[in-house]
Amino acid sequence: MSDLTIRRVRPGDPDDRKALYDICLRTGDYGNDATSQFTLPNLLGDVYVGPYILFHPLHCFAISSGNRPVGYVLGVPDTHTFEKHLPTTWWPQVIAALPERHPDSPALTRRDVEVMSLITSWEPTAATQILEKYPAHLHIDLLQEAQGGGMGRRLIETLFDSLRAAGARGVHLGVSSSNPSAIGFYRHLGFTTLDQDAAGLTLGKPL
Numbered sequence: 001m002s003d004l005t006i007r008r009v010r011p012g013d014p015d016d017r018k019a020l021y022d023i024c025l026r027t028g029d030y031g032n033d034a035t036s037q038f039t040l041p042n043l044l045g046d047v048y049v050g051p052y053i054l055f056h057p058l059h060c061f062a063i064s065s066g067n068r069p070v071g072y073v074l075g076v077p078d079t080h081t082f083e084k085h086l087p088t089t090w091w092p093q094v095i096a097a098l099p100e101r102h103p104d105s106p107a108l109t110r111r112d113v114e115v116m117s118l119i120t121s122w123e124p125t126a127a128t129q130i131l132e133k134y135p136a137h138l139h140i141d142l143l144q145e146a147q148g149g150g151m152g153r154r155l156i157e158t159l160f161d162s163l164r165a166a167g168a169r170g171v172h173l174g175v176s177s178s179n180p181s182a183i184g185f186y187r188h189l190g191f192t193t194l195d196q197d198a199a200g201l202t203l204g205k206p207l
């Protein structure tokens with residue numbers, strides 16, 4: 001695609017927010033479309049998009065095709081502070097909207113239940129020794145139509161600049177072992193393995 005541009009996400013624009021939630025869902029199965037796996041389509045976005053664009057819009061960038069977002073990178077410069085505040089600033093409103101509180105809600109899928117339990121029993125994810133050197137973290141997702149043309153690199157380098165300007169010395173991210181294509185991308189960009197368990201890898205890069 002030739003008409004792709006990078007711009008900041010517009011946190012107050014409901015269309016932008018909806019588009020980013022949609023991208024999150026459509027890349028939520030290890031990079032593939034997870035739409036059919038959820039009856040609650042906003043759950044993944046509530047974890048991986050909502051608090052980023054609300055609390056750190058300066059570090060949230062979209063790839064736009066015309067005005068339509070087709071990809072994003074979302075970052076925070078200080079993961080510890082971000083995660084410390086989520087239990088009071090973000091999770092209560094997400095939990096209040098969960099279907100447990102709405103008895104007439106549709107039947108839940110296995111992934112609905114998985115992500116709901118991640119939300120209701122949420123705990124800070126990053127280890128202290130990782131945060132010391134790699135305090136920032138990020139999520140990047142491009143729709144298939146925007147992949148493979150260099151926009152992932154441009155987007156993540158745009159975020160690196162904004163994280164550096166905010167004083168972050170390093171950035172980390174989590175990636176599933178079932179997403180080898182993303183792992184290849186991150187390694188190609190200079191990320192190295194900081195930690196590994198059955199679910200996946202924590203990768204990091206100095207800024």
Ligand SMILES: CC(C)(COP(=O)(O)OP(=O)(O)OC[C@H]1O[C@@H](n2cnc3c(N)ncnc32)[C@H](O)[C@@H]1OP(=O)(O)O)[C@@H](O)C(=O)NCCC(=O)NCCS
Pocket residue numbers: 027030031032140141142143146147148149150151152153154174175176179180181182183184185188189
């Ligand atoms: C992973 C993703 C962000 C990469 O973005 P992209 O636009 O497809 O990648 P780019 O075209 O910008 O590639 C940038 C560079 O990485 C290289 N690269 C990309 N994938 C690679 C791979 N699997 N192995 C090795 N190198 C890879 C490219 O060759 C390119 O190299 P160059 O810049 O030196 O020429 C994108 O494909 C995506 O969003 N996938 C689906 C969602 C997802 O899996 N997100 C990550 C969740 S943790």
